[in-house]
Amino acid sequence: MTSVALLAFSGAQSIDVAGPMDVFAEANRFLLPESHYKLEVLGIEHGPLRCSNGVTILADRHFSEAHDAYDLLLVAGGPELVHQEFDQDVYVWLRHAAARAQRFGSICSGAFILARAGLLDGKTATIHWNYAHALASVCPTAQIKTDRLYVQDGRLYTSAGVTAGIDLALYMLTQERGNEVALNVAKRHVVFMRRAGGLSQFTGYLAPYTQEDSPVTQVQQYVLDNLKGDLSTGALASIAKMSLRNFTRVFTREAKISPAEFVENARMGAARTMLENTRTPLKKIADASGFNDPDRMRKAFQRRLGTSPLQYRQKFRAPSP
Template identity: 45%
Template sequence: MAKRDIALVIHDGVQSLDVAGPLDVFSEANGFLAEGEGYRCLLLAGTTALIRASNGTPMAAHMRFADASRVFHTVLVAGGPGLPEGSEDAIMSAWLRDWGARAARYGSICTGAFALGHAGLLDGRLVTTHWQNAACLAEAFPAARVEHDRIFARDGRLVTSAGVTAGIDLALALVGEDHGEHVALACAKRLVVAAQRQGGQSQFSPFLLPRSDPETPLGKVQAYVMENLDEPFPVRRLAAIAGTSSRSLARLFVKELGVTPHEFIENIRLDHARNLLEASDLALKAIAFDCGFGSSEQMRSVFQRRLGLSPLRYRENFRTTRPGAD
């Protein structure tokens, strides 16, 4: 089996972990593979002069786009905080169209998806990116099918990942695909990361929406619900609080906040439960009652459906206090 050439596209303002994370996975994999069966990684950019990552780290590409007129096994574009609002890099786009798309697989890490979009490589494809930028990606490239909650996504030869450390998840998945899950697991153990992370991006993102003017119908509802979260809130009761009809209130929620009243209530309860799981030692039953879920089983059902993991696993992953801590 021949070595697989990996081309990682970088640019000024790149997120350094989008580069180092996947490279370390492929490098670790080489240590578990026979000579000639691993990965050969190259950084590509418009120049081989020093560029600066978003955290100020200087780095340089091994090769310019102009000198990389060949097919690689895998091409990945690293993200950067400036890509979502930045203008298209015409040279990068041309190379991605001409050579990147010929790879056995190609894709992006984090906001690198925007570079693929500018190159016209996302149309009609299932993709993901950092949860904070998913809506922007969908708006910028409406022909793409953007998944907001995936850690990584595969659509044929196209592979995309969520934000920053999710590039490690994607690289581990590619190693597993190439050489078996036992090699991916060995790499994950060496890097002290999860071989397959549970849940989606939603576990890292807040659901709470901006507060409305407290004198408006929506503002009145928000204020009351936040202060009385353990109470039941059928739509007719919310409408009475707002001083509108149920139908009018439902239209207001969708128009102003982009969610239904039911989704709004569930979002608030979920975020409050997450805060309590992170920062307190309260029993799950007490948290479920305080947040208005009715029972710990109902809370567990919502966590599994919305976040892809249980409240107990969420607490293990994110808690900021420990039992017995002052």
């Protein structure tokens, strides 16, 4: 049996609890009894826990009663965790429980609980991009990856927002039980075993954050339609009919990302799509996506994804029909 515990609290996001736990529960359908996952929800408070969406869950027991050495210990997230703190005994218990666990981690903003317990110090982690700056201020020594759905750093596993907890659970399931079991679970849940685009949160950056008639949204659309064009910040400022300084300030405020980062994300997205779905030579992909030079594209992939375009294609290209 593999023991899995998830720490929850009043105000937790219910899918942060149910998503990962459902993955492991579904896996039991395909495993021999001796290989089953034994699941447990631990409550930070006593009694029923009312989630952020109004759903009420009942923990199996209070965290203070749990002294097991779990195979996996996860912490749920919740929309108020940026500012919400718990009594010190929660963090003390969590440090000891994580030390005993084979693996531990968080779903989305649950990383704030890990950080306040000192469990992210000097570690590499991820969280939903919208929380990244806040998490960095809580734990300055952590390296926060804003472009990943999940990150493993030794025994530590962290994930980005909401449904990325399911991606993380499927990843762990693949590590422990293999691709076939994980694929069967993904099919049962009608989700991707591995999302198109791999581990990236980039698609979230490309969504408009403003009204359709906003100059920022219009510039974003222009970028997506003209990847091979001049997309320097100065050129985009001219399209928005703003001064360079004002455009940079307004774009960053409304899009939560700089113009240059948005452009690179858009070009990365186009390149990834071609790498995943075509056999187009790398030079042509670099040209079509606006990188122009294969070496420039390679450097962007190494910097943002930690892999080369060729390695990315080998790992993520869809099989031929």
